[in-house]
Amino acid sequence: MMNATSKTTAAAAILLPITLLVLLLGVIAAEPRTTCATPLGTSAGGPTGQTVAGLTEAQLRLARDGVVIGKQRRMPESVIIAELAAQGVESGFRNLANPSVPESLSYPNDGLSHDHDSVGPHQLRAGVWGSVGIAKLMDPAYQINWFYDRAEQSGAAAQQLSPAELAQHIEQSAPNAYAGQIELARELYQRFADIDPRTTSSASAGAAPRGCGSGAGSVLSPAEASTFGRTVIEHASRWIGTPYVWGGGDINGPTGGGVDCSGLTLYAIYHASGGRIRLPHYTQAQQDDPSAVVVPFAQRAPGDLIFFTSPGDTDSHHVGIYLGPDEQGRDLLLHAPQSGQTVTTTLLSGFAGERMDVRRYEIRDRAGAS
Structure with a gap:
């Protein structure tokens, strides 16, 4: 058995690291630190609840x-x-x-x-x-x-x-x-x-503390798309904010004050191809056009068109331009949504439950070769 002195020494040896750990945790809790994962300031989510003339x-x-x-x-x-x-x-x-x-x-x-x-x-x-x-x-x-x-x-x-x-x-x-x-x-x-x-909720990351890396993450952008895909996005993006008008849009741009989904895509494909691909103004016809190449969904790339078909239907009812994922890895779509809205970007997840068909367009000669 240990004598009293030995017991005291052993107890002190056990308690010392525990005491130091408690003190260390107390210091950490009392002094929050800013790390590379801690934004200096983050934006607030949700509606503003305010109305100011002239501002959306x-x-x-x-x-x-x-x-x-x-x-x-x-x-x-x-x-x-x-x-x-x-x-x-x-x-x-x-x-x-x-x-x-x-x-x-x-x-x-x-x-x-x-x-x-x-x-x-x-x-x-x-x-x-x-x-x-x-x-x-x-x-x-x-x-x-x-x-x-x-x-x-x-x-x-x-x-x-x-x-x-x-x-x-x-x-x-x-x-x-x-x-x-x-x-x-x-x-x-x-x-x-x-x-x-x-x-306020953190809707997006703010600036990282000085000394941290860029932390840009893995983002598939048009820089990783083909030249044709980048050009499709560039031409379609010029109409962001344009009102949706059913049947609107042709190779020259909006008609009747706006564009619809297929009017936007036919314009973008026409100009990206230098006028060599002229798609019809109907989603299923664009999907079936001879210049369209079927692309597995897993191989989608920025600039591809995505066609949406409701369950039980045979023809697609909507089309948009795939932009790639955002910083959080969420797929984005550029499209003309519906009446009362404007050409915009949105999350592809909003179309969950629909069949999504991807098409990539190629310029072909008269013999059919690309």
Whole structure:
């Protein structure tokens, strides 16, 4: 048996590491750490519940994200107003893709920018800021965090400058370009200022802490598609935001004020093929066209057309252009949905339960060879 001294020594030896572990856990719990997996600020999900003349719900969500992320990062009111004014001038509170950056077209967007290689709500130049990867540049939360990062780097000047001056200082645009947006920016701030940022859901990842890698992930983009597939996407994307009109659209673009699903695809295929493939204006006829190659669903690639057939039907009733998966691996579709809506991008999962047939189009000579 051990004597009293030996028992005391053994007990101390056992308790010491346990005590140290408890202390270590207490330190970790008391001091949250920011890691490469922890966003600096994340966007809020769900409808805004607000109405502002001239702004759509999508635009209001971007404005709300500017406020929420700013509050998450404890930015002063004047800095948040500067961010809102910058969004208003640069993109009109829209997450814009750009045909000059073909990869951007595979990500959810609110329309197209044609300003050099600028993308997103803050119109960041892909040639300047693109080292983080296009997935991040097309993430509105990342771009909003980018603005607040620049504000932090400005030090005391961030609070000494007026919101319009700070926006100019960060964006380096034309002098006084932002003054005209300050009144709207203040109104938007007031609309969302009462949101508790601790209760907002994380809809998308924000900027990673400095020192972390780009973390762009594995994203199938048009850069990995054929030249033809990329061109199909580029031509169709120019009509994002165009109203759906049944029977609308031909090789020259919208007719009757808009396009329908097959009107959009026949336009894109016609121009991508240099006018050599002219599809009929009917989904099943496009699916059965001699230029169409049957592609197994597992081998789908950006720029392919996907045709949708309801259970029990023999003819397809809808068609869209496959864009590839987003950052979370969710397949995206570019299409003209239905009356009352506009050409947009959406998740392919929304068509669950339908039969999906993939077609890839090839330019063939008169003998039938491609």
